[in-house]
Amino acid sequence: MKVCIVGTGYVGLVTGVCFASQGHNVMCVDIDRQRVKKINSGIPPIYERGLEVMLKQALKKKSLRATTDLKRAVQSSSISFICVGTPSGLLGDIDLRYIEEVAKDIGRSLKDEYHVIVMKSTVVPGTTDHSLIPLVESTSGRKAGPDFGVAMNPEFLREGTAIDDFLKPDRIVIGGIDEKSIETVARLYKGFKAPIMKTNPKTAEMIKYATNSFLATKISFINEIGNICKLLGIDAYEVARGLGMDSRVSPAFLRAGLGFGGSCFPKDVKAIVGKAKEVYYHPSVLNAALELNETQPLRLIKLVENKIGDLRKKSIVVLGLAFKPGTDDMREAPSIKIISSLLKKGAVIQAADPKAVENARQIIGKRINYYEDAKEALKKGDIVLIVTEWDEYRDEELYRGKMVFDGRNILEARVADYYEGICW
Numbered sequence: 001m002k003v004c005i006v007g008t009g010y011v012g013l014v015t016g017v018c019f020a021s022q023g024h025n026v027m028c029v030d031i032d033r034q035r036v037k038k039i040n041s042g043i044p045p046i047y048e049r050g051l052e053v054m055l056k057q058a059l060k061k062k063s064l065r066a067t068t069d070l071k072r073a074v075q076s077s078s079i080s081f082i083c084v085g086t087p088s089g090l091l092g093d094i095d096l097r098y099i100e101e102v103a104k105d106i107g108r109s110l111k112d113e114y115h116v117i118v119m120k121s122t123v124v125p126g127t128t129d130h131s132l133i134p135l136v137e138s139t140s141g142r143k144a145g146p147d148f149g150v151a152m153n154p155e156f157l158r159e160g161t162a163i164d165d166f167l168k169p170d171r172i173v174i175g176g177i178d179e180k181s182i183e184t185v186a187r188l189y190k191g192f193k194a195p196i197m198k199t200n201p202k203t204a205e206m207i208k209y210a211t212n213s214f215l216a217t218k219i220s221f222i223n224e225i226g227n228i229c230k231l232l233g234i235d236a237y238e239v240a241r242g243l244g245m246d247s248r249v250s251p252a253f254l255r256a257g258l259g260f261g262g263s264c265f266p267k268d269v270k271a272i273v274g275k276a277k278e279v280y281y282h283p284s285v286l287n288a289a290l291e292l293n294e295t296q297p298l299r300l301i302k303l304v305e306n307k308i309g310d311l312r313k314k315s316i317v318v319l320g321l322a323f324k325p326g327t328d329d330m331r332e333a334p335s336i337k338i339i340s341s342l343l344k345k346g347a348v349i350q351a352a353d354p355k356a357v358e359n360a361r362q363i364i365g366k367r368i369n370y371y372e373d374a375k376e377a378l379k380k381g382d383i384v385l386i387v388t389e390w391d392e393y394r395d396e397e398l399y400r401g402k403m404v405f406d407g408r409n410i411l412e413a414r415v416a417d418y419y420e421g422i423c424w
């Protein structure tokens with residue numbers, strides 16, 4: 001099929017490259033000229049394992065191109081995916097500005113032929129029905145259903161394993177306004193082995209929020225258990241092992257630590273809390289999950305202060321900046337909170353990350369020293385905070401003679417001078 005993908009970030013580019021690998025013809029659209037240029041020269045503008053190889057293959061086979069010309073991309077395809085960002089607004093609610101722009105642009109570009117518009121961005125329930133459809137109808141003068149199809153197809157990929165997650169999902173959810181829209185989207189996924197759940201757009205939108213809210217709550221839950229364990233002198237990881245053996249619980253997402261960050265969990269939980277408030281519901285469980293996550297990273301700093309006292313002028317090595325390993329994404333990374341608190345306390349920061357230094361510099365600025373190589377950072381200080389669980393930080397030898405405060409439980413710390421975990 002001829003597919004148009006609007007937005008070439010983590011979701012859009014991965015979606016485009018993966019559909020191209022399945023034999024579809026993909027046109028990726030972005031307003032950012034630099035991004036488009038990079039993609040067409042085979043350089044992904046984001047880091048994601050395996051993406052560069054697949055992008056180069058797709059370009060070579062001519063099954064993918066990037067452009068800034070949305071109109072041409074829509075008119076030369078039969079289905080368009082909206083994959084632009086849906087950031088938090090000022091009050092934590094969802095900012096639909098980019099979605100609305102794209103909806104109008106797509107509407108203005110529709111021709112006489114039937115075309116299906118698919119919402120892949122994460123949007124609060126009702127957005128596809130009450131925002132996307134009216135905007136497309138008013139700008140195109142055409143009617144949803146007979147003239148164009150509409151579906152909501154939430155994306156569940158995780159940064160760091162995005163390609164694998166996309167190509168081998170647990171399930172594919174397609175919420176369509178009618179059978180024809182749903183079947184058109186389902187045809188794109190023909191080669192996939194996952195079960196397809198067919199529903200309406202509003203339910204599909206809510207499934208995405210329910211999934212992320214559940215996972216975020218599970219993380220906050222195990223962090224709470226971890227915090228209690230720490231105070232009681234119990235290893236939270238042994239507790240999690242015993243807990244995870246219960247088939248009703250499952251061992252996934254039971255790693256107590258610094259809490260969740262990234263572009264999805266914090267903003268999505270805030271967005272559904274905001275939506276619930278609109279209908280006069282106070283979501284106490286979700287609010288508690290967010291509240292605990294706010295303070296969790298700062299517990300690591302408390303441990304350091306308890307051990308060494310005043311942090312003024314102390315050189316502290318922070319290992320890991322990205323919100324999780326395998327990505328260069330810094331959005332809502334716990335490292336940001338930890339570093340700004342350390343800076344306020346007068347510490348001097350040596351921060352290392354193999355992939356996220358460039359993005360971190362844009363957020364944190366020049367107030368700290370950056371290293372791609374952890375060994376270089378470790379030459380500059382003996383107090384070490386493990387913030388992101390990159391595999392290369394598992395090498396015990398890195399910590400010989402160091403004081404280590406581990407936020408991710410990645411060490412046995414056989415050679416460190418001192419070792420303490422946040423929840424164990």
Ligand SMILES: NC(=O)c1ccc[n+]([C@@H]2O[C@H](COP(=O)([O-])OP(=O)(O)OC[C@H]3O[C@@H](n4cnc5c(N)ncnc54)[C@H](O)[C@@H]3O)[C@@H](O)[C@H]2O)c1
Nearest residue numbers: 007008009010011030031032083084085086121122155159
């Ligand atoms: N990142 C994830 O892990 C993930 C996973 C599942 C779902 N999602 C959801 O998918 C959506 C996209 O997330 P992302 O992380 O890929 O975002 P992103 O910020 O990485 O990328 C968004 C892209 O859209 C482009 N864009 C903005 N306005 C545009 C316009 N008018 N026309 C064309 N391009 C435009 C931007 O330039 C940017 O390249 C969000 O709703 C997010 O919540 C993200």
